Amino acid sequence: MHPDLTKWRTQRNEDVGTRGLPMLRRISIPLLFEPGTSWSYGASSDWAGLLVMRLNNCTLEEYMQSHIFNPLNLQNITFHQELKPNVRKELVKLSAREGIENPLFNLPQDTGKPVEWTDELLYDDPLPMGEEYGGQGLISSAQEYFQILTSILLDDGKLLKSETVKQMFEPQLTEEQKAAQHAFNDMPFWKDTFASLPAGTELDWGLAGRLVMQDLGSGRKKGTLTWSGLPNLLWTIDREAGLVTFWASNLVPFGDLESGRWQRRWEEEMYRRAG
Numbered sequence: 001m002h003p004d005l006t007k008w009r010t011q012r013n014e015d016v017g018t019r020g021l022p023m024l025r026r027i028s029i030p031l032l033f034e035p036g037t038s039w040s041y042g043a044s045s046d047w048a049g050l051l052v053m054r055l056n057n058c059t060l061e062e063y064m065q066s067h068i069f070n071p072l073n074l075q076n077i078t079f080h081q082e083l084k085p086n087v088r089k090e091l092v093k094l095s096a097r098e099g100i101e102n103p104l105f106n107l108p109q110d111t112g113k114p115v116e117w118t119d120e121l122l123y124d125d126p127l128p129m130g131e132e133y134g135g136q137g138l139i140s141s142a143q144e145y146f147q148i149l150t151s152i153l154l155d156d157g158k159l160l161k162s163e164t165v166k167q168m169f170e171p172q173l174t175e176e177q178k179a180a181q182h183a184f185n186d187m188p189f190w191k192d193t194f195a196s197l198p199a200g201t202e203l204d205w206g207l208a209g210r211l212v213m214q215d216l217g218s219g220r221k222k223g224t225l226t227w228s229g230l231p232n233l234l235w236t237i238d239r240e241a242g243l244v245t246f247w248a249s250n251l252v253p254f255g256d257l258e259s260g261r262w263q264r265r266w267e268e269e270m271y272r273r274a275g
Contacts, residue, residue: 001041001105005029017105019124023050023131039180049134060132071158072147077140079132081125087139094118094231095251097258108193108255115251122230136230142248145235149244153237169225169239171204171211178204193255194263195228218264219271232259236267243274 008030009016018026027043027050049060056063061079069077081088096103096118099111104120123137151158155165173181186199197203202213209227212220220226221240228234232254234247247263 002032004032018122018133018136022128023133027133036174036177037180039177039184043135045135046133049132052134053130053132059130060134061129068148068159072144072151074140074144074147077138077144079127079137079139080129081139090141091139092250094120094122096120097251097253097256100253103252106253107189108253108257110257118252120252142246145248146244146246149235149237149246153239153242153244168207169211169223170206171213172207173205181205181210190255192260193257194232194260195234195255196260218267219275220267228254230254232256232263234263241271241274243271245270 006016014021014025023046027046029043032038032040032042052063053060061083068074076084076087076090078084078087081091094117095115097109097111097115098113100106100109103118104122124131127137148159152160152165152168155162160168181203182200185197185201185203188199190196191199197212197216201216204211204213206225209225212222212224212226214222219241220236221238223240224236224238226234226236230252232247232249232251234245236243236245238244245267247266249259251259
């Protein structure tokens with residue numbers, strides 16, 4: 001998503017996106033800045049997934065099936081549609097906001113136009129075995145992904161030890177790193193886009209996502225762990241309120257303004273009902 005990396009890809013006659021290139025070529029990218037001094041999307045989670053595969057001598061699909069999907073009896077989550085025909089059968093196509101050129105990898109715009117189905121794909125299908133990305137690419141039903149989030153909220157011991165769950169919610173950033181995250185979050189461009197937080201919100205980072213370090217008007221409590229996904233997905237785990245929320249859509253581009261308006265209303269309603 002960084003313009004310098006887009007330019008670098010273009011100069012190498014490589015497509016920008018998540019399809020077409022073998023994983024190792026896709027995630028072998030130049031360093032944009034010294035670690036800890038700024039923030040951008042990168043391939044760190046994908047390299048972590050590769051490490052898991054090599055240390056366990058298996059694919060990431062096999063590892064996650066054994067350690068995440070099977071313990072929760074999840075049947076409809078995979079990197080590989082061809083392995084689970086029911087996933088392919090039930091899969092909802094992507095939709096895109098009209099009036100935006102290349103909506104897969106463009107910025108949100110308030111076009112005021114409707115949404116239409118698209119045959120565009122985010123990931124190669126079929127995906128070669130052993131090419132699973134640690135930071136992206138799982139296909140799932142919303143209900144089954146919600147079960148993973150709920151298991152973490154309940155700290156039920158099915159996926160992780162309690163000390164690991166506790167560590168997931170502990171702030172990890174230095175003051176310099178927090179300043180970089182605040183500068184990114186507070187850019188005027190992000191105002192009211194999907195998954196955005198009000199400028200000035202106190203933030204940190206846990207081992208699994210962004211930490212909101214103050215109570216918010218929507219109902220979210222200090223310490224909520226959250227992150228979002230490209231087709232306007234957003235999950236939160238609020239241990240203080242005892243509430244998991246998961247807003248799931250299949251719409252591009254990310255940051256869709258209308259989606260943001262509805263997600264905020266919906267979240268407030270979920271907290272009202274839970275309260």
